[in-house]
Amino acid sequence: MIVFTYDNTFDGLLSCVFFAYEQRKFPDLILSEFDQKPLFIDEQYYVDTEKEKSKRVWKGLEKKISKFAQNMLLSVWLSELPETAMLLFRYIRKNIDHPQGIEMNFGDDDVLRIKDIAQKVGADARKLIQFIRFQETADGIWFAPVSPRYNVLSLIVPHFRSRYAGQPWIIYDTNRNCGLYYDTRTVAEVTFPQEEFSRLKSGIVDEDRLSDDEAFFQQLWKAYFKSITIKERINLKLQRQQMPRRYWKYLTEMQ
Template sequence: MIVFTYDNTFDGLLSCVFFAYEQRKFPDLILSEFDQKPLFIDEQYYVDTEKEKSKRVWKGLEKKISKFAQNMLLSVWLSELPETTMLLFRYIRKNIDHPQGIEMNFGDDDVLRIKDIAQKVGTDARKLIQFVRFQETADGIWFAPVSPRYNVLSLIVPHFKSRYAGQPWIIYDTVRNTGLYYDTHTVQEITFSQKDLVELKSGKLDNEKLSDEEAFFQKMWKEYFQSITIKERINLKLQRQHMPKRYWKYLPEIQ
């Protein structure tokens, strides 16, 4: 068994591809530095992440696969599923080795799995856009905690930069304890302390952290939601189908 170890970054994965072709050593398993190693290993290599080499691999892929397939590949990486690393390595290798690439060969199990995961990640991003609820904080920043199934914050940034271009906002992933802050000019990654994270996971900020008007508007929104509800037509099964329950704690109208 040949095992590669890398830093668990996308550039690191592309560096693994470069290393494999450079050394003519193709791994049976690619692990991060923190993964448990199998008991029996014939050869083991630690692959350093090198930006120039990863760029060369990506430029080579751009010549073999469409922009759509490139986006699918990146979406699969954002899924963070355990199978992702080896799945992407096999997919990249097959496209490099095949004269015309294999992105449309749906008879290939890896192509089908790439397509399936990419669709799920895309659906998660679209749902997140629908169910983000901002709360105005006392310092004038619009804040929204979220808990997406996949690591999709980077996919929803273009929408919110366009939709809320003139106001500062934070969208915070409480699952991964990382968020994006937009100051009306640029987007930067931020992280809160574990102490703050406990509150964020509840889905609601303390009243003293909210603007004077926020609590009032939340109360009005709840009353409106309640007033338009027709009790005789409540269908919880249908509601959960269109509005998955895992988003409810972040929706004022449901709280």
Template sequence: MIIFTYDKTFDGLLSCVFFAYEQKKFPDFILSESDQKPLFVDEQYRIITEKEKSLRVWKALEKKLSKIAQNMMLSVWLSELPETEMLLFRYIRKNIDHPEGVEMNFGDDDVLRIKEIAQKVAKEAEQLRQFVRFQETADGIYFAPVSPRYDVLSLIVSHFQSRYAGQPWIIYDTNRNTGLYYDTRSVVEVSFSQKDLSDLRLGVLDEEKLSSDETFFQQMWKEYFKSTTIKERINLKLQRQHMPRRYWRYLTEMQ
């Protein structure tokens, strides 16, 4: 059994691919340093991330794969599923080794799984675009906590940059304790303390942190939502299909 350990980055994964072909050593598991290791290991290698080597692997893939397939790979990476590393490693290896590549061979289990995960990640990103609710803070920044299943902030940032180009905002992933801050010019990554994170996970900012108008507007929105609801037509099952319950915590109208 051969194990690779790496730094849990996409460049690190591509560096694992480079090492495997360079040394003719192909792993049974690719794990981070903190992951639990199997009991019986024949060989273990710690792979150092090297940008130059990862770039060489990616350039080789660009020659073999369409843009759609490349984006699917990146979406699978953002899923953060336990199977991600070895699934992507096998997919990359099959495309490198096969003269024509295998990206359209949906009879292959790995190709099919790549497509399935990529579709789930894309759906999560689309739902997040719909369900983000900003709250105006006292310092004029529009803040939106979210808790996506997958790490999809990078997939939605361009949408909000374009739609809200003239206002500063933060979209914050409370599951991963990281967010994106847009100052009307550029986007940077931000993070909060664990104490602040506990408050953010409640979904509602304290009144003293909100602008003078925000509470009023939130109440108006709730009243509008309530007044347009036809009680006789309430269908909670259908509602949950279109608006999954895990998003409700951060939806003003559902609080």
């Protein structure tokens, strides 16, 4: 068994592809530095992340696969599933080795799995856009906690930069303790210290940190949601299909 170890970054994975072709050593397993190693290993290599080499691999892929397939590949990376590294390695290798690439070969198990995961990641991002609820803080920043299944914040940023271009906001992933802050010009990654994060994970911002109007508008929204409900037509099964329960935690109207 040949095992590659890398730094668990996308550039690191592309560096693994470069290393494999350079050394003519193709891994049976690709692991991060923190993954448990199998008991029996014939050869093990730690692959350093080198941006220039990863760029060369990506440029080579751009010549072999469409923009749509490139986006699928990136979406699969954002899934963070345990199988991701080896799945993407096999997919990239098959496209490099095949004269015309294999992105449309749906008889290939890896192509089907890439498509399946990419669709699920895309669906998670679209649901997140629908169900985000912002809270205005005392310092004028609009804050929204979220808990997506996949690491999709980067996929939803273009929508919110366009939709809320004139106001600063933070969308915070409570599953991964990281978020994105938009200051009306640029987007930057932010994290909160552990003592702050434990409170934020509940999704409830302390009242003294909310703007003067926020609590009032939350009550208005809840009242509106209640007033449009027709009790005789309540269909909880359909509601859960359209608004999956795992998104309810941070919905103002469901508190």
